[in-house]
Amino acid sequence: MSIFDETKTEYNLKRNMFLDESGGVNIARYDMVRYKEFDKLFEQQLGFFWRPEEIDLTKDIKDFRDLTPHEQHIFTSNLKRQILLDSVQGRGPVMLLPIVSVPELEPWIIAWTFSEQIHSKSYTHIIRNLYSNPSIVFDEILSIQEVVDCAKDVSKYYDNLNNLITLREYDPVSDYDVKKALWMCLHSINALEGIRFYVSFILFH
Secondary structure, rough: OOOOOOEEEOHHHHHHOOOOOOOOOOOOOOOOOOOHHHHHHHHHHHHHHOOOHHHOOOOHHHHHHHOOOOHHHHHHHHHHHHHHHHHHOOHHHHHHHHOOOOOOHHHHHHHHHHHHHHHHHHHHHHHHHHHOHHHHHHHHHHHHHHHHHHHHHHHHHHHHHHHHHHHHHOOOHHHHHHHHHHHHHHHHHHHHHHHHHHHHHHHHH
């Protein structure tokens, strides 16, 4: 599969979001878009840029030190879970790019992935301020089976979709199987963002 096809005629307003029979995106043109919502969302994402180092954690450090050892354990364990889940989510969405069929989805997915990477950097910012040796916290993550299982449960849908996309280049794979894998992947993403992360955030309040 090439990232550029000079023979392809663009009909952006008639294309499906993913897996359009005419193929992937060729010209990144935004003068006419079919799914205007994603074009607007991308503009909003650009306005949400922030750096973790901008956040003053002075009060948070004091609050953490006032917690009991059990409470500190719960707080840190929750952070470990978030670190691993956002490690998956920081690279997972780019797996959708090979099957995107409209230009307005490409920058939105890239900006989304970039935002997830900022989240990952923010966890490191927190851990650095709470622990004199933050590496100990990170080194322990993969030894917690429950956290690993949670990440594997999310990543398996990305992996399945990616494997089918790769296979399509060499072997016949039905569109139904790829669309089903995409459907399951999108549901997994929704559950990750709308349930798994919200549970983690609630625990912090």
